[in-house]
Amino acid sequence: MRIASHHQAGTAEHKLSGLLTGNVQYTPTCAWPDDCTVQWGHGIIPSTPFFEAFPTGTFIRGEGPTIADAEVKAFAQFESEFSCRHLWGRQRPGRSIYLNGAGWCRKCGAFRGKMFAEVVELGHWRKPVTVWEADFLHSLETDAEMNAHMDRKYPADSKARRKNARILRLRMNLFGALQ
Known part of the structure; x- marks a missing residue:
């Protein structure tokens, strides 16, 4: 796993992060893949502990009472997505259809930003100018x-x-x- 630079002591990002939000000390415990970048902290409003992972092609966020709990939730989601035989669609369950190319797995709820070609509405320009x-x-x-x-x-x-x-x-x- 790769830890985001703002969590690595000695980097310029770590120094800036410390000035802006205070550095939250934490060591990830789950077995994230080597090509996965991770970061953690506390949300702004409300101050909810979170853990974010960026496996290739997607983004996973876990929230919980502690950063450790948030990591466990994020890792459970990662494992669920990793083991799923995805069935992709443009519609997020219970929500509207995405036309920007994003896709949602109908089985596990995984998200990918560039699963499909963007849908372009034909004739959208056929109207008076504002x-x-x-x-x-x-x-x-x-x-x-x-x-x-x-x-x-x-x-x-x-x-x-x-x-x-x-x-x-x-x-x-x-x-x-x-x-």
Whole structure:
């Protein structure tokens, strides 16, 4: 297991962590995998002891009356997820469907952030531009000084800004603007 740098004495992160929250002394006791990063502490509001593990591709958090109890809960969840023959879906049990690519195991409740391709709603641009979008479009089309400044400051975004302007202009021409 890898212990997060803010728990390792002598690191800059440990020094900063000590100034911000006080360093919580704890030594993990469970058999976490070598490629798993772990961290622990007390929540802000309410001050709930927690233990977090970051196995490859996921995140596990345990909470309890003590950090040791929180670690035991997190490790039990890890073992449950590790031994499960997952059946992935986009819907979290009892909640709405995730369209951002996240997936939940229907058996053990495991979570993975990039299980599926993101679902893109087709035709979402088929609506009038808002007042804010109309103002933004006006700036993109008429404010040469702002555009030059943005191109200098964010050169990688210039192509996307021009594309956004074209899309907004098409929406304005086809569907009008809200007042």
